[in-house]
Amino acid sequence: MDKYADIRPYNDDEVAASVARLVADNAFVDLIAKHNLPAWLASIRLISRPLVRQQLKRKWGQVNSVQQVQLEVVRYLEQIVNNTTTKVTFSGLDKLDKNQAYLFISNHRDIVLDPALVNFGLHQHDMNTVRIAIGDNLLQIPYITELMRLNKSFIVKRSAKAPKEMLKALTQLSAYIYDSLIEGHSIWIAQREGRTKDGFDQTDPALLKMLQLNGRKQKKEFAEYVRELKIVPVSISYQYEPCALAKAKELYHKKHHGEYVKSAGEDIESIVEGFTSDKGHVHLAFGQPISCDCSTPEDLAKTIDKQIVESFYLHPGNYIAAQHANAVVDSESEDVKAFAKRMEAIPEHLRDLVTAIYAKPVLRKEEMDNLG
CATH class of the missing domain: 3.40.1130 (Glycerol-3-phosphate (1)-acyltransferase)
Structure with missing residues (x-):
């Protein structure tokens, strides 16, 4: 009796059947088409689906x-x-x-x-x-x-x-x-x-x-x-x-x-x-x-x-976001410019929240250091 059958990964003897279900799944095939074919071709399902299925079978057909x-x-x-x-x-x-x-x-x-x-x-x-x-x-x-x-x-x-x-x-x-x-x-x-x-x-x-x-x-x-x-x-x-x-x-x-x-x-x-x-x-x-x-x-x-x-591992952006006093980051460096450009692309009302995501690891390290 397989007591973990409902939660475990597939075993070798279940792989081929799973691959076959994937190849037959229109939603999966359409997703592959969307991200791998030109948009005009992906939208024509009568052509894109057989094309993708053929490619999948060629690539995954022998996987078992x-x-x-x-x-x-x-x-x-x-x-x-x-x-x-x-x-x-x-x-x-x-x-x-x-x-x-x-x-x-x-x-x-x-x-x-x-x-x-x-x-x-x-x-x-x-x-x-x-x-x-x-x-x-x-x-x-x-x-x-x-x-x-x-x-x-x-x-x-x-x-x-x-x-x-x-x-x-x-x-x-x-x-x-x-x-x-x-x-x-x-x-x-x-x-x-x-x-x-x-x-x-x-x-x-x-x-x-x-x-x-x-x-x-x-x-x-x-x-x-x-x-x-x-x-x-x-x-x-x-x-x-x-x-x-x-x-x-x-x-x-x-x-x-x-x-x-x-x-x-x-x-x-x-x-x-x-x-x-x-x-x-x-x-x-x-x-x-x-x-x-x-x-x-x-x-x-x-x-x-x-x-x-x-x-x-702290990247330059982490230090920049935290405005860390010990950050070895030149204000004219490419790292600063790249991070500033990335932040400029964020809507203004969300910018502080995104900046905080990058700053938090620096602040957490400081907190941990202070706790000894």
Whole structure:
């Protein structure tokens, strides 16, 4: 009996059928056409759909394993890196054991790119890629579900609302993460639900309480169980924040109108913008496996935050936004001019919010330094 069938990624024997469903999905085919064909041709479905399907079958027709999917994803990521970044750099990976499974907990700035770039770094260092935690709120469209589960993503059931239903879902999730690690599969999960909108990266203790549910079932002390999980904090830093304008709009709406409700397809737009927008230099800092005697989720959250904040790579724009006294940035430098030009393109009523997104990591480092 497959107790994780409803949340786990696809196995090798499920890949070919999933690819066939994607090729048959008109919505998916139309999306590919929109972003890969001339607009006039993409709009003529009688021509564009057969054309795209033919290309997909040629490229994906022989794909029948998770490893093959991963290699295709790596090639696509290489294109994204080459076309939308100046460079992607990594630190700390050389200090990790290539044969050890880790629970990577990272800050969260982009829906799909964050774990994708973690995988990109692991692949470059000859390490196995991760299984990725993704909220079921993103899986309202069939082809997104197919793509995610093909790409080693497992489902976090955020839509569960009744207390018993929530506890059951979280207990299953906690056990799945633990069993994956024991079987040698590394895991990626964000430090909190949803992306950081204001630049303030902070781990939610509720996430860590979820992880402990399985430890409690095993009657293990929190600190002992945490050491078993081999948690590695990861700090992801984009020179140019993905979807900064959209994040600022959401913050502005909440401030002036209360609750913000996403429009249909908004998450898909964010994913596409994350892939296609200019990101400049991106750095991923992999921390040290946590081995301290953290006795509570709150203590563990602080320990994770300390590594994420201290290792966050600060770009010139971060210093400029924070007007940092120690910023080694010439007022006439290209960095200052480029950042000023970027800010000028932001609507005036949102400019302070976008600036704050870039400034917050500098201020967080100062706060952490002052706390010792």
